[in-house]
Amino acid sequence: MKKKSVKNDNSTVNSLLVRRPIQRWFPLFILPTFLCFIIGFIWPFAQGIYLSFCTFNTPKDATWVGVQNYVKAVTDPGFTNAFWNTAKFAVVSIILINVLAFSIAYALTQKMRGANLFRTVFFMPNLIGGVVLGYIWSMIFDAILKQYNTYLTANAKYGFWGLVILVAWQQIGYMMIIYIAGLQAVPGDMLEAAKIDGANGWQTLFRVIIPNVMPSITICTFLTLTNSFKLFDQNMALTGGAPEIMAQGAKIKMTELLALNIYSTYNINKNWHGVAQAKAVVFFILVAVLAIAQQAATRSKEVQQ
Amino acid sequence: MKKVFALLLTLAMVLSLAACGAKEETPAEKPAETPAASSDAGSVYYLNFKPEADQAWQDLAKTYTEQTGVEVKVVTAASGEYETNLTAEMAKSEAPTLFQCGNAQSLMTWGDYCLDLTGTDVLAEMTTSDFNLTEDGAVKAIGYCYEAFGIIVNKALLAEAGYELSDITDFASLKAVAEDIHARSAELGFDAFSSSGLDGSSSWRFSGHLANMPLYYEFRDDGVTAQPAEITGAYLNNYRAIWDLYINNSSAEKTSLTTATGDMSSGEFKEKKAVFYQNGTWEYAGLVEAGIASEDLAMIPIYCGVDGESEAGLACGTENCWAVNSQASEADIQATLDFMKWVVTSDEGTQMMAEQFGPIPFKNAKESANVFFNDANAYMADGKYTVTWAFNHTPNVDSWRSTVVSALATYSADQSDANWDGVVTAFVDGWAYEYNMQNG
Incomplete structure (x- = not known):
């Protein structure tokens, strides 16, 4: 089966009509992945470094103790x-x-x-x-x-x-x-x-x-x-x-x-x-x-x- | 319009993510209903420790309420969540009136909440005070059931070798019997001891239970009742004596003990290849299931050559202790004490306790089918001293034990004095080290 009306080559993707909204809205498109990355990686990593300067049982009850742990x-x-x-x-x-x-x-x-x-x-x-x-x-x-x-x-x-x-x-x-x-x-x-x-x-x-x-x-x-x-x-x-x-x-x-x-x-x-x-x-x-x-x-x- | 739509989508995404993150933690088990605030009669709220006994407790509570009209609420904490639940529940206005306070550590946390049970009816019903937790003369918690360990004996095999149980009364006689059986093992078709495996599935029998012997006698001499920072290892020669006896009089090769498992050891005993097998009351069902007649089984104390040990009973202990909440209202406390008394004296109560917890150390306890418990009770009734679970004081217990096991394995492969020094170091220095680690 052939699709007749849709031109499927680079000219479609590169057309200004398509490119402009992508350029303008790209933060929106990367947002879900970026949020996941922050939640799943950046935030725990930062918290891990913070916790290495603390005594803690659960991350919620951490108290700062300085370099003593190191x-x-x-x-x-x-x-x-x-x-x-x-x-x-x-x-x-x-x-x-x-x-x-x-x-x-x-x-x-x-x-x-x-x-x-x-x-x-x-x-x-x-x-x-x-x-x-x-x-x-x-x-x-x-x-x-x-x-x-x-x-x-x-x-x-x-x-x-x-x-x-x-x-x-x-x-x-x-x-x-x-x-x-x-x-x-x-x-x-x-x-x-x-x-x-x-x-x-x-x-x-x-x-x-x-x-x-x-x-x-x-x-x-x-x-x-x-x-x-x-x-x-x-x-x-x-x-x-x-x-x-x-x-x-x-x-x-x-x-x-x-x-x-x-x-x-x-x-x-x-x-x-x-x-x-x-x-x-x-x-x-x-x-x-x-x-x-x-x-x-x-x-x-x-x-x- | 498009922009608005896109913004809405973004918002939806962010919110759904935020919703995932902000999910409220719900307590493991919420009481199904809060009891109607009873006025004068008081009510009982039991925070149960054993999930497997939950249904039995619920049924018993219902029976009690039917008989007396006193409200009894039973809530069970999920396995391993007891402390957390207790902390949460105690903070509420309808706090548990009866709870579990099973060891020194728990007593340190909850001691202020434990009513002194001295002079109560339920305490008067007890047959022994060995399992109770006391503090400055006040009985803070009472052990309502217990477990025991010792050397399990196959009496039929013992008779085949020409001995009977009464021949073994101390270390010397145990040694004589075991060595004789080992010497004749080829002709008899069985050996004295089942293998003393040091694989993880078996090593706790020796780094935990067997190690309890030197610890118990040392603590008894020194009057130690709380976790000591250091130990002396005064009875380690006895530990060596009994360990040597185990490994020298067994069919297992000494160099392969690190890979010998608990199943191998119990298997040897079940297949009637060994007369002696060190383990506890909990093994009973499995042994009977494997085809050993219940009347052929007995449990004797672990003798290790300490003076006066022919007066020793089995090593009994528990972490199942009841404490009554001293912060509860007068009426509730009275209702709770009445309930406890009813549980350990009434027909329904003792029946349930015998089914769920084995024999209980109370006067009206129902007989249990487990012969090991009956042995333990018989020793107690004879006035022999109970070897308590001194190993409950071990600091950082898993780590301490694994060091001892490592040293014990080295020693078993080559029973030299130098290698025994390694065991002593692991035992004594290891204790001090783990104590510091635990409190560091």
């Missing part, structure tokens, strides 16, 4: 420990996930039988929720470690590397998809030119392919960085921070990452709500700074095609 937050050995755990975890998992995801993507973009099947299979772990994965992997690790007469939460090292394996297993498939898209966009004539010029496989990889997939690398490192900093449910379900020890007159959960630390601080009792809030603000600044720095660093290496 002092408590940064002097908490559990928080420091969680920070270093997170930093180590981020470094290890960024390298591991990206190298493996890139390698698999590279392998699966070569002409091989069943590449599509492999892509699907590698992507599948990403479809399972973090809590479920945490519990399943804790069983797997415990079953393995049982052979060596020990258990997952016996040693902080087991918990740490267990978490690395879990997260790598979960995220490699996702990053792989991004890398595959990047690899497929590498212009064929460039590869051909490299071949004609006599470049070997490694030279082609490092001089042609990697510079061309730099946008994918930027995205993937950004995602793995923020993912590993924000990691929460896998951490909670796998070890829950155990083993816990008393040291320096304080309790330290050996395998706790930042997000879980904030969560458990909040749940101590109402005296700690403000401190957890302060930790969350510190955490936000940390993630924001790291992500911006990382973006700037990798962006500069991207090439225009």
Whole structure:
């Protein structure tokens, strides 16, 4: 069926008759979304920052206490420990996930039988929720470690590397998809030119392919960085921070990452709500700074095609 | 015209959003009706704590009103919302006359509202004062039901191994029996203790209930009645002794305890693979359902080698305590006290209490089918001392327990003195730390 009377091309949209009211009334059109954004994001965010300077049980009964919460937050050995755990975890998992995801993507973009099947299979772990994965992997690790007469939460090292394996297993498939898209966009004539010029496989990889997939690398490192900093449910379900020890007159959960630390601080009792809030603000600044720095660093290496 | 229309639309949008945001919070449960202001007779307003017993209370209130003409209003707070509801209701002019004040924390908040029940008829009906909350000699709240925990015994298996319940009277005899059964486990086909799992579904039995033993004896010696800032751990060697007994005389591997669940432990007991199983009165229905004959079941105290413990009863405690609102009018207070007395003495009342709450610590209590309660009552009747729930004082309880569990797991994998020091640190230093955290 053809519509005859309606001209459906750019000239209609661009006509002055249509454009002028849009230009005049655009605040009205963005208003619903903008209001939602304020209610759902800006306002809670501002309130969160305000609450980090307060003691409170519910947001309604907040009383201002100044920077006291921040002092408590940064002097908490559990928080420091969680920070270093997170930093180590981020470094290890960024390298591991990206190298493996890139390698698999590279392998699966070569002409091989069943590449599509492999892509699907590698992507599948990403479809399972973090809590479920945490519990399943804790069983797997415990079953393995049982052979060596020990258990997952016996040693902080087991918990740490267990978490690395879990997260790598979960995220490699996702990053792989991004890398595959990047690899497929590498212009064929460039590869051909490299071949004609006599470049070997490694030279082609490092001089042609990697510079061309730099946008994918930027995205993937950004995602793995923020993912590993924000990691929460896998951490909670796998070890829950155990083993816990008393040291320096304080309790330290050996395998706790930042997000879980904030969560458990909040749940101590109402005296700690403000401190957890302060930790969350510190955490936000940390993630924001790291992500911006990382973006700037990798962006500069991207090439225009 | 268009402008006006657009403005109207905008307004509608904004208003609908605002309407979403400004929705008034309604209290969880509103009393269906306010009772007619009764004049001289007074009336009762009970703010009930247990949602599952709501219907039973409503029916009982109706019966009482039919019999005596005294108005009884029962309102039930939603689960976990009791404190909030109580705060809201107490602020009203028609405040509850009977409410729940179950632990030291609650007493701190509501102590001023609790009538001293000394000399009241309902108090005179009680068989024990162990579950009551007192403050400066005044009885502020009375425990109207309780739970008990100890070591559940399969008497049939015990007999098969050549022992009977009366052979176990203290730690030494328990140890002798358990070690003998463990040594002959291959030939007998069952072991002494069910697995002492330290998985989250099971660890509370040891970081909570078993840990109550050293805490109880320490607090008894030191006369501690309120939450202490620090503990000494004077009885931790007893804790170690009983823990060693549990894990050394069980079929479970010591290194896999962190993953052993509560279901595994109860499963071993239900499948008649273990004679002893540490748990509480609430397990009764499940065990009978699993096919263990009720007459084969018994509960004995957790013996851990403290002097004079052959005089110990089961560890009984409760958070279900009644308090009468002292701020209510004279007539209402009298009506409430009469109602309470009727509940624990009348046929209808005791019947309902036995069904809903098990045996109640009152003279006219109806028998319960639960043998564990009957055991608990028998120990009390024999004049043995009740081990009270000292763990109710634990600061920041979940966090404290998880540290103890971590240390206990390390110790279980390798029962060295150094690892036990870790448990002691988690127990004693952990307590001080959590106390500071809680109050910091």
